């Protein structure tokens with residue numbers, strides 16, 4: 001390259017330099033990658049160490065969790081009673097296994113309303129997201145409403161369905177709440193079976209017992225239970241365990 005051209009390029013670089021530019025990551029200037037020359041003289045992109053964190057923040061933003069939910073960490077789950085201590089321990093075990101083995105196992109949090117099932121499910125999601133695993137939270141009834149509303153248009157319906165079948169982990173909160181219609185059953189089966197066939201785990205919280213889930217629909221229930229691979233936490237049914245009612249009754 002001749003010297004004139006180099007001088008022009010240098011001047012251009014100088015002019016483009018923005019003073020006092022703030023980067024979250026000064027190493028890669030927020031590009032997520034740095035560039036180095038490999039042994040063959042080619043320039044290659046190397047993921048910066050900030051990339052995983054950046055991706056996990058993106059995953060958090062896509063998770064469907066509200067600000068309130070983001071406080072529901074595993075550590076903030078109060079465990080005084082034996083069943084709470086056990087539930088917390090099992091959930092931690094599930095997370096540890098998941099991270100160690102790249103698990104495709106699901107998790108079932110079943111039983112007593114108001115006992116902290118949602119809290120533990122969210123806490124699990126938060127841990128997985130922090131480890132850069134994409135998780136999506138969805139209330140079961142809202143999923144059914146959304147699927148129903150889009151069912152008249154195939155493109156809309158498929159796009160909606162993908163919101164539940166694509167995430168690495170789906171947390172369906174309050175599974176089987178209310179009386180499912182014939183159409184609802186079709187949607188539920190579609191979501192559960194698609195994830196089952198893809199080997200993609202699902203976390204569910206439900207007031208139903210394992211027996212009741214199977215009674216609802218054996219095809220759906222058996223898939224969820226098989227996928228949970230023993231990660232089933234049943235909360236004891238006793239109104240003193242309903243923390244939402246504390247001080248009211």
Ligand SMILES: [Zn+2]
Nearest residue numbers: 025028048050
């Ligand atoms: Zn960086």
